[in-house]
Amino acid sequence: MKTKTLLLSIAILIFAGFNVIFLNSKASKAELQTKSVVNNSKTTSNNNGKKNKSGTKALKSTNTQMNWLEMGPSNIGGxxxxxxxxxxxxxxxxxxxxxxxxxxxxxxxxxxxxxxxxxxxxxxxxxxxxxxxxxxxxxxxxxxxxxxxxxxxxxxxxxxxxxxxxxxxxxxxxxxxxxxxxxxxxxxxxxxxxxxxxxxxxxxxxxxxxxxxxxxxxxxxxxxxxxxxxxxxxxxxxxxxxxxxxxxxxxxxxxxxxxxxxxxxxxxxxxxxxxxxxxxxxxxxxxxxxxxxxxxxxxxxxxxxxxxxxxxxxxxxxxxxxxxxxxxxxxxxxxxxxxxxxxxxxxxxxxxxxxxxxxxxxxxxxxxxxxxxxxxxxxxxxxxxxxxxxxxxxxxxxxxxxxxxxxxxxxxxxxxxxxxxxxxxxxxLNKNYNTTIYNSLAFSNTGKIIGGTYNNGTLMLSLNGTTEKDAISLYTGSNNGFNCEYSMLNPKLIFVTNSYGALGRSEDEGNIIETDPAELFSPYLTSHQTISDTTQPYQTPIRLWESFYDTNSTQYILSKIARPVVLGDTIYPESSCKRILPHILTVSDMNGQDTLQKGDTVYVKDTYQSILAMGFKNSVWITRQGLDMSKSPMSWYSISSLDTVKKAQNIEFSKNGDVLYFSDYNYLTDTSRIYRCANLTNGRDSLTGDYNSSQNVITTQEIGKFGHKITSIAVDPENANNIIVTLGGYGKSDYIYYSFNAATTTSMLTADNFMLKQGYLDSIPIYSSIILWNNSLQVILGTENGIYSTDNITASSPVWLEQNTGLAHVPVVQLRQQIHPNGWFAAPVFNGGFNSDITNHGVIYAATAGRGIFRCEDFKGPVNVPEISNNKVNDSKIIVFPNPAKDFANISFNVNKKTNVIINIYNINGSIVKSIKLNNQEPGNHTIGFVTNNLNKGIYFAKMETDETISTAKFIVY
CATH class of the missing domain: 2.130.10.10 (YVTN repeat-like/Quinoprotein amine dehydrogenase)
Known part of the structure; x- marks a missing residue:
């Protein structure tokens, strides 16, 4: 048997004139839907929030217009x-x-x-x-x-x-x-x-x-x-x-x-x-x-x-x-x-x-x-x-x-x-009595919804019930359902939670849910945390980060060859998340052989990666085995280490999974702190990621402290420095804060890191927030009176517009948006790419306390990949030889008429490593040479673009 280690995996390229990247899901966390009046106050700030500082209500929407579609449930009352x-x-x-x-x-x-x-x-x-x-x-x-x-x-x-x-x-x-x-x-x-x-x-x-x-x-x-x-x-x-x-x-x-x-x-x-x-x-x-x-x-x-x-x-x-x-x-x-x-x-x-x-x-x-x-x-x-x-x-x-x-x-x-x-x-008697009180939601790659509710457990809107708005019960637990997650990598895999640290995992969308703590939590975790104990956060906080292509992965799949294969052939091992991982055999895979025989093995880097984070008393724990159903229990390690941390509440990841923000809450003082855990990219296991380890590389820092309970943290998908923090509870005038340096600040002072962005928004509790997936300036809030948005959060006093068309003046306790793009990875070697199976890019989902689930499709992403600009078409007229190449290679191409030619060479990560510009090329065949001895061993792609066509070819440098 021949066993070699693979360094590279799926090709995710900048190809055919457009960027192809996959973003990582994030969400907003809402507080417990029932809120305490601060100090049993008989009055509320600004007349219960119906009048703001100027004595006028927040503006109605005149520019950006959001339209909401009711999703149900229509068969479960609240x-x-x-x-x-x-x-x-x-x-x-x-x-x-x-x-x-x-x-x-x-x-x-x-x-x-x-x-x-x-x-x-x-x-x-x-x-x-x-x-x-x-x-x-x-x-x-x-x-x-x-x-x-x-x-x-x-x-x-x-x-x-x-x-x-x-x-x-x-x-x-x-x-x-x-x-x-x-x-x-x-x-x-x-x-x-x-x-x-x-x-x-x-x-x-x-x-x-x-x-x-x-x-x-x-x-x-x-x-x-x-x-x-x-x-x-x-x-x-x-x-x-x-x-x-x-x-x-x-x-x-x-x-x-x-x-x-x-x-x-x-x-x-x-x-x-x-x-x-x-x-x-x-x-x-x-x-x-x-x-x-x-x-x-x-x-x-x-x-x-x-x-x-x-x-x-x-x-x-x-x-x-x-x-x-x-x-x-x-x-x-x-x-x-x-x-x-x-x-x-x-x-x-x-x-x-x-x-x-x-x-x-x-x-x-x-x-x-x-x-x-x-x-x-x-x-x-x-x-x-x-x-x-x-x-x-x-x-x-x-x-x-x-x-x-x-x-x-x-x-x-x-x-x-x-x-x-x-x-x-x-x-x-609940037919069309759409009054379910939700605490949370998660969406699938096609828009199915699971959500934790108050006293109705965790429900699923499968979109194919007796009516599209009918829900089915997945998990009752103590009758309350809290935070939940739907995997994008394995669309059948879900996580559900109950109170005080109770977690459930299912690989068949809830038909069978694994809830035994001994099957879910490692002995190391349970030696530090008591599951289902009232010392834990009442609403169990979890968040799932996923990547379709994590080049920093340290996990490998041992793939057994099923038939004779040669250099450049593609094999299709299954990743730990049950997703096929196409891999092109490289020189290092061949181990000096011309052919790998049936039964030989190759180590393939598993670039499908995930992190499941969970909040407990005094700490946040993570596992990278959440999608691997063969791991029972999963291996967990704690990434937070500050003595000031109370019960963890809200958890949010940056797009690349390197930064995790979380908040806690001290009910005795009615204060919340927000923390940043950084360098998760390199903290891959308990040795490099656990706060008790001498080799821990993950850092935890407090970056702000607020009166009242933090109800949500929103991270900009385009820049992890930009975050929103919202507050709940009555009796305050200020409920929303913005930071533009959260990922890099070294200060613990709120004044150094956060700016108040209340503007003339009514002084009412805010429960949820998101920063739009393709616009860092646009922020959307879920408040006690429904949805509000601003087109410029960086303004000194943002203008907040009501966005309740199709919705209601109802508490929006959680907002989540799909930030993974639709459709295809562009990887021509795999017959043009492979499908992510995502169809709801850009859709925003809202969980309400009393009116069920809504969605907004006004910010939907493009279907599949963007069209090639300038009406250019694919035209396979480019050949790289010799292939594999060692020190030197040639590119042969054909053009039909006089044209300018640009040839870019991309590595496996989609970066341009060489660019060749040829002006005024006459019609006919052309051959040019270029050196490859300054390139690292691996897979490369040549893309030729003329005034009318785009052509691509794959080659290997050894």
Whole structure:
């Protein structure tokens, strides 16, 4: 057997009058979609961001125009906190989605449409809906109960419709230039309408229980004690309008006289009196029996989010009794995660005042004769009749509910569900209810999408479902899906993540996903990091860098010869990523032989290369074996070494893979730092790349520190020095920064490396960013209110243009663009090249928190390779001899008419090593000579260009 080492591989050339290079994918990272209000502030900077520094909104787009195409999912709903059945039409149903806005169904929920103009409401974080006696509909915004005991997206008051949802008006009494209105109505947690007084509306707001007696034109705080200005989270009114009960500062307030005088009915200490509700609670929700207003129920979650108790009053709220005296540890309606602050709902059956339904993670019913029976489960298959998605936020009975019409609706984290059997069998009602909350996305080489969602796992838009917009579930994990990656080199290979460092890898697009840490992480990594531990970043950060032609690769394929071959023949070994790697046999491969026989071996450099980076507590780790499914576990090493690093958050590569940027976050100080890891090109293994190694060549440097959480890092595909950093959270005026020296700076000071680029952009959280693949000046942002862009980020005050055509005023939590070019590598020796199989170069994809996935095709790259300029055609009239050549070679060519001739000699890397110019060549055959002894051994290409033709030839120097 003959075994030789190959130094060179696929020819990627500058050929036929155009550059052929492959760029490496990058992406933007969004923060956790639910954000904390800084220091529990009651107000926000610049009036919640709707007014900027000059008091005007950001400009509408007038130059660059981006158009967005909705991709779905159209079959998987998102978080739904409010449902309303129209009082005059039981088939007309309104659903309020957090981030998705207001939707309606005219078919009893069988299919949905957005309300007219709904995508362009200034705020889509719908939290509550009610309908007055005359049919007017009120919609409240702002999600006070965000995830994990944090406040969620802020709202902007109340909208009203006087024509059953055909048109809508934003009530200026709830959102105007007054700071007071914005302090009160930025969270409207619940709305309740008086059953007979058309104009009497109660609003449970961020600063108290507000009452309007004129249809929302004016509002007054209706509670007068010391808790009046605290957050009110629930309000309910009886069918006769005489009883109103509200949760204010986590205490129960009751008015049962019809005069709006409220009395605190919670205990005064943590010892529960028999006739009051405990004060040791974090959230309480009420329900008044429609058939008997003497009966009121309260579902209470304690300060940890676990069940405190369920209370019953039989005397209009004057006295209360706990229904659970000796609670079983097995009765956990809010689950083991104790989510009762986040999802907490209760309702009374209209035909039985001692029959209730409560919701949290699952649904349970109670009656004196049949206490606490579970009637749904989120652990069953979604096709099961007892399946209801977890995160149950609202339960609504049909107005005409009866034993003959036992219809119930539920709003959940998975959209809308309906029971036609009194709660004993359920069906999903999410057709065209495009409200999925995404955390991340990744795209394939042809535009398929995988994305991590909130409480819907990781989904795939395969573009070939029942409809093109239908999604399928790939990976549920803890029901949340986070960062993910789609390989360009192996289009079937994907990576998915779950919380706290959980990783999955699949080579068949998710049919089988490898999730066992022992199969994915080397013992070296797990000796330093504990997978799925809460000390790890909640949203597991990963990024995949890939190259179709990495000449610095140190990996080789041992290729066995299948048939006799000679010098200059092409063999086709398979790389570690399962991609064919054409290789032309060189003199060094032949090992002095004229012919390699079947069974001989050749070492071929694997120029298909990748790096998978993953963020952990205090460090970032990488592996170069992510695409090699034979490596189980993969070999990992840590590339960051600074003591200041907290939990890693965002990760981005430079185009060539030499630089990696990442950020961390310190929640105790609400600060983020950004770091640069450089020289990854030479840090190829644990010896040269691990920070613990004495031979480590990778350097890590802090280059900036910011208040609030860094939500994204964008790296210029054309220049790794240029990066964007965006910030999230409320309460700031500045959210976007730009650096033009990030890859080369030696300073740690933010002021030395970053410039503020807020301009007159609204002071709102920014979650994602990209620098356009072919224009270093153009930056695109994903904000709380959709997409904005500037055509010149280097301007001292960039002009930001709204770019929401086809999209919505929805948080865009991640933006990613395809920067690998379409189609063919130009390599004439391989019959004109070989196909990368990429068809979506330049397409931008957006993941939103409430409206699913969108794409923009306005910046698409050319199809395949650029056309040859000046209408020149390929004309193979050039011959190089002798071939192989040693010290001297000749070029023979033919021209049909008098013309100028330029002959360029290219090496395997596409660089010109010799150029010959011949003017005014007469028609006929010509031969010229040139020396080759000053050229390195290897493969070369001669390209001859005349006024009308281009000709090429390959030759070898030995």
């Amino acid at each position: 978080r739904t906190r409010a449902l309303l059945i129209d009082k005059d039409n039981s088939n007309l149903i309104f659903a309020g989605s957090v981030g998705g806005g207001i939707w309606k169904s005219t078919t009893g929920g069988l299919s949905w449409v957005k309300v007219d103009g709904g995508d362009l409401f200034d705020n889509l974080f719908v939290s509550s809906i009610c309908q007055s006696a005359n049919g007017d509909i009120y919609v409240g915004t702002g999600e006070y109960f965000g995830t994990y005991n944090r406040q969620g997206f802020q709202g902007q008051g109340i909208w009203k419709s006087i024509n059953h949802g055909q048109t809508w008006t934003h009530l200026t009494s709830t959102w105007n230039d007054s700071d007071n209105s914005k302090q009160i109505f930025n969270y409207v947690n619940k709305l309740a309408a008086h059953p007979t007084n058309n104009n009497k509306i109660y609003a449970a707001t961020y600063k108290g229980l507000m009452l309007s007696i004129d249809g929302g034109n004016t509002w007054n705080n209706t509670v007068s004690d010391t808790n009046a200005d605290f957050t009110c989270t629930d309000v309910q009114i009886s069918k006769d309008g005489l009883v109103v009960v509200a949760s204010l500062n986590n205490k129960a307030y009751v008015c049962n006289t019809g005069n709006d005088v409220f009395i605190n009915k919670s205990g005064t200490n943590q010892v529960l009196p028999l006739d009051t509700i405990s004060i040791d609670v974090k959230r309480i929700e009420f329900a008044i029996a429609p058939s008997n207003s003497n009966y009121i129920y309260c579902l209470a979650a304690d300060t940890t989010g676990a069940l405190n108790n369920v209370y019953q009053s039989k005397d209009k709220g004057n006295t209360w009794t706990a229904l659970l005296i000796n609670m079983s540890s097995q009765f956990v309606p809010f689950g083991t995660a104790k989510s009762g602050v986040y999802n907490n709902s209760i309702a009374v059956y209209p035909d039985d005042y001692e029959h209730i339904l409560i919701g949290g993670v699952n649904l349970f019913e109670w009656s004196p004769l049949n206490p606490w029976q579970q009637v749904s489960s989120n652990e069953w298959d979604f096709t099961s009749p007892i399946y209801v998605h977890s995160g149950i936020h609202t339960i609504v009975f049909a107005d005409n509910y009866s034993t003959e019409n036992p219809v119930i609706y539920a709003g959940t984290d998975g959209g809308v569900f309906r029971s036609l059997y009194g709660g004993y069998a359920w069906q999903q």
